[in-house]
Amino acid sequence: MKHFDYIIAGGGCAGRSLALRMLPYLEVSNKKVLLIDKDSKKENDRTWCFWEQQPDVFESVVFRKWNHLSFANSAHRQHMDIHPYQYKMIRGADFYAYTEKQLSESSHIRMIQGNVESIYTEQEQGYVVVDGETFSTDYIFSSIPRIQEKRPDRYQYLLQHFEGWIIESKSPIFEPERATLMDFNTAQQVGTSFVYVLPLSSTLALIEYTVFSENELPATAYTTALKQYIREQLHCEDYDIKEREKGVIPMSDHPIKPQQGRIIYLGTAGGFTKGSTGYTFRFIQKHTAAIVAQLQKSGHPHILTRSPKRFDIYDATLLHLLSSKRLSGEKIFSTLFKRNKSQQILKFLDNETSLIEEIRIFKTLQKSEFAMALLKRTLKLMKSN
Numbered sequence: 001m002k003h004f005d006y007i008i009a010g011g012g013c014a015g016r017s018l019a020l021r022m023l024p025y026l027e028v029s030n031k032k033v034l035l036i037d038k039d040s041k042k043e044n045d046r047t048w049c050f051w052e053q054q055p056d057v058f059e060s061v062v063f064r065k066w067n068h069l070s071f072a073n074s075a076h077r078q079h080m081d082i083h084p085y086q087y088k089m090i091r092g093a094d095f096y097a098y099t100e101k102q103l104s105e106s107s108h109i110r111m112i113q114g115n116v117e118s119i120y121t122e123q124e125q126g127y128v129v130v131d132g133e134t135f136s137t138d139y140i141f142s143s144i145p146r147i148q149e150k151r152p153d154r155y156q157y158l159l160q161h162f163e164g165w166i167i168e169s170k171s172p173i174f175e176p177e178r179a180t181l182m183d184f185n186t187a188q189q190v191g192t193s194f195v196y197v198l199p200l201s202s203t204l205a206l207i208e209y210t211v212f213s214e215n216e217l218p219a220t221a222y223t224t225a226l227k228q229y230i231r232e233q234l235h236c237e238d239y240d241i242k243e244r245e246k247g248v249i250p251m252s253d254h255p256i257k258p259q260q261g262r263i264i265y266l267g268t269a270g271g272f273t274k275g276s277t278g279y280t281f282r283f284i285q286k287h288t289a290a291i292v293a294q295l296q297k298s299g300h301p302h303i304l305t306r307s308p309k310r311f312d313i314y315d316a317t318l319l320h321l322l323s324s325k326r327l328s329g330e331k332i333f334s335t336l337f338k339r340n341k342s343q344q345i346l347k348f349l350d351n352e353t354s355l356i357e358e359i360r361i362f363k364t365l366q367k368s369e370f371a372m373a374l375l376k377r378t379l380k381l382m383k384s385n
């Protein structure tokens, strides 16, 4: 049986982020990694957007970045200078090509394409079965989706589902320096819905229609919403669709065990998708950087610190409000953006604010609705015990 010091099961965003960050450590420690994915990862299957203050390891593949964001609803439009943050966009295809090149040049990493059939721990060793062949390892890092039995009596489950088009207009209609983070000028009956607009030039932009609800919509509903937004909000009738992206991100407060025996879960499988927003990219980067720092410090990858627990309670409360429809997402996000500095909101959504800063933010929100949602969510947990 072949043995590797570490096996990374799943070579998407999290698996490759970890592998790339591990490279200097592998050189020094002379350790070997096996990275497995069932796909060749050549497609431009998604676009990642996120904000950060300092350039990180993927800066060279950042496709566009913006210093200014907008927020809009039917009543107002707000422009925000988000310095020292920048809002960034990475195309999946660029990320995969860059990591492929870096990782394949290292003699410490072996990349294979195959179906991971099972992962398990036995007597302090990890095992990974790939297309019938078993490999042993000291640690498995897995980002392969996990199937969890749902507990709707205890937890909330929403989906963030979206379709985006890169469109090219015949005349200049976009402001390339400013991205629209959320525009609620969309029908709200289907659930909380908004559009974001990421301009790539004055005639080219990614327009993405996003909905938070329990179920996906029929395919035609996304097309209708996008066409309507482009016509009514962007006042554009003449355009070509250059690319399309579709996706679903789970939003839930169902706790996920991040480690089991010799298995450490990464990415969405590890619970690094923020329950209330679906943002994952930055959380993956912080998690994988912390694992590598721990390896360098102690030789083992177990890290104790995730985001403080209170952020899980905030996410669960917001999810409860969104699922119960007691307060619309439009109202919540509009209040948040109108009454707080954009930098504070970005810091808060990154789980990086202090308790004092959070109290200041909460004072600006719809206190009674949030208090009621917190109470109902707590009662739900107590009742189902």
Ligand SMILES: Cc1cc2nc3c(=O)[nH]c(=O)nc-3n(C[C@H](O)[C@H](O)[C@H](O)COP(=O)(O)OP(=O)(O)OC[C@H]3O[C@@H](n4cnc5c(N)ncnc54)[C@H](O)[C@@H]3O)c2cc1C
Pocket (backbone or CB within 6 Å): 009, 010, 011, 012, 013, 014, 015, 036, 037, 038, 039, 045, 046, 047, 048, 049, 050, 114, 115, 116, 117, 143, 144, 145, 245, 246, 247, 248, 249, 266, 267, 268, 269, 278, 279, 280, 281, 282, 284
């Ligand atoms: C279309 C889309 C757009 C998104 N946009 C954003 C965004 O803008 N910002 C943000 O923060 N988050 C975004 N997300 C959420 C999140 O960042 C991504 O889903 C991200 O790719 C999660 O990383 P991951 O490594 O957990 O999962 P993945 O990147 O999906 O990687 C998992 C890997 O496991 C492989 N795999 C699965 N099963 C097996 C198996 N049995 N054997 C071998 N390999 C297997 C898959 O092929 C895949 O490569 C988006 C998600 C989607 C779907």
